[in-house]
Amino acid sequence: MKLGYFTMPLHPPSRNYAQTLKEYREAIILADRLGFTEAYVGEHVTDTAETITDCSVFLASLAPVTKNIKLCTGTVNLPNGHPAAIASKVAMLDNLLEGRFIFGISPGGLPSDWEIFGNLGAARTEMFVECIDHVLALWASEGAIRREGKYWTLSTEKTVIADIGQGLMLKPFQTPHPPIVVTAVEPFSKGVTEAAARGWDMISANFLLPQWVKSHWPKYVDGCQHIGRTPDPANWRVAKTIFVADDERTAREYAFGAQSPYRFYYKQLGFKLVRAGRANLFKPDKDMPDSAVTTDHIVDRLVVAGTVDQVTEQLLAFREQVGDFGTLLYCGMDWVDERLARRSMELMAEKVLPKINAAIRGARAAA
Secondary structure: OEEEEEEOOOOOOOOOHHHHHHHHHHHHHHHHHHOOOEEEEOOOOOOOOOOOOOHHHHHHOOHHHOOOOEEEEOOEEHHHOOHHHHHHHHHHHHHHOOOOEEEEEEOOOOHHHHHHOOOOOOOHHHHHHHHHHHHHHHHHOOOOOEEEOOOOEEEOOOOOEHHHOEOOOOOOOOOOOOOEEEEEOOOOOHHHHHHHHOOOEEEEOOOOOHHHHHOHHHHHHHHHHHOOOOOOHHHEEEEEEEEEOOOHHHHHHHHHOOOOHHHHHHHHHHHHHHHOOOHHHHOOOOOOOHHHOOHHHHHHHHEEEEOHHHHHHHHHHHHHHHOOOOEEEEEOOOOOOHHHHHHHHHHHHHHHHHHHHHHHHHHHHHO
16 A cells, blocks of 8 residues: 545635645655655635635645655546646646645535635536536647637637747646646545546545545446456545544544644534535434434544554554555544644554554465
8 A cells, every 4th residue: 555645625715825835735745755745735716715816826835845656636627627727737737846746636626616706506517527528629639729618619720830839839847747646525426437438547535534535446447347457455545534643542632632733623524514515524324314414423433543553543444445456545634733733644654654664465365
C-alpha cells in the first residue's frame, strides 16, 4: 500500500487566510519529505471555510519546493469553468511539474458555487462530460479549433495563423494527457463505472462509511470490463480521516474533543451534506432518520485515531472491510496544533505504513 495526501481544507472562517494557505503548503512540503506519493487539493470559490479557490494555482506554488510527490487537482470542478481555460491551465501546470501531476476532475459539490456560476439546477453531470470531452479534444487538436456542444462552442477558425502558432492549443507534458481520476462520493456510484470505461481511476471519499466505500470496487470492475481493461486494485485510491499520536490520551482529545479539528471538519461537512439531502452518506441503514446523523455519529464512524498500534489495527480492519486498494490518502485538517498535526503525519509515514505493509505481506505469504 502507498501513502498519499488529500485535503479539502476546512477551518474556522475567522482564521487568517494567508496563514491557512501557508499551513496547507507546509503540509504538502512535509508530505513530500516523508515519502507520500501523491497530494490532492480541492477547490471552492464561495466558501470562507474552504479557501483554496483554484487548486491549479495553489499546486503551481509548490512546484519549486517539492521534489518527488505528485501534485494533483482534487478536483477541478469542470462545470464552473471554460474548457479552453481549463485545458490551457492544466497543460501549463503539467509542464511546470514535468509530468509530476494527476488531473482530478468532478462536477463540483458546493451549491453556492453552482449558483454563482449560474449552474444551480443545471445538468452538471452533463456539463461535466461535455467539458472533459472538449478538454481532451483540445489537447489532441492540430490546427484551427472548431467544436460545438450544448454548453460551449469553441473556435479559432476566424483568427488562426498556424505558421506563427496563433490559434493553436498548448499540449500537456504527459502524452496523450495526464492521468485522470474522479472522486466517488456516492454509494454504488455509476460515475465510477463510466470513469473506468474511459480509462480513468477513482478516489473513494473519506466521508463515506466503509460499506459505501466497498460498493465502489464492483462498479470500477464493471467499467474496466467494458473496454477489456484489467481492473487493478493498485489503481484504487481511498481517502481516510486519520490522526496518530504518541499516546492514547492525546489521540482521543485531539481527534474527538470539543476543540478537535476533526470534530470541526465533520460538523461543518456533515451540516452541508445533510442540508443538501445527502445524509445517506453517513447512514448504515437507509431507514435511519436524518436527525440521528449527529456530529458524534459521524466522527465516531469516520475518524481513525490512536497510537501507532491502534491506528494500524483500525486501518487493517478497514481494509479487510472494503477490500484491497493501492493508495491510502491521509486527509489533511486545520492545524489547531501544528506540532500534533506534523507529528501525526510523521507517525503515519514512518511507523503506521510500514506496519500495515508488513501485515499485508505476511497475509499474502500465508495465503
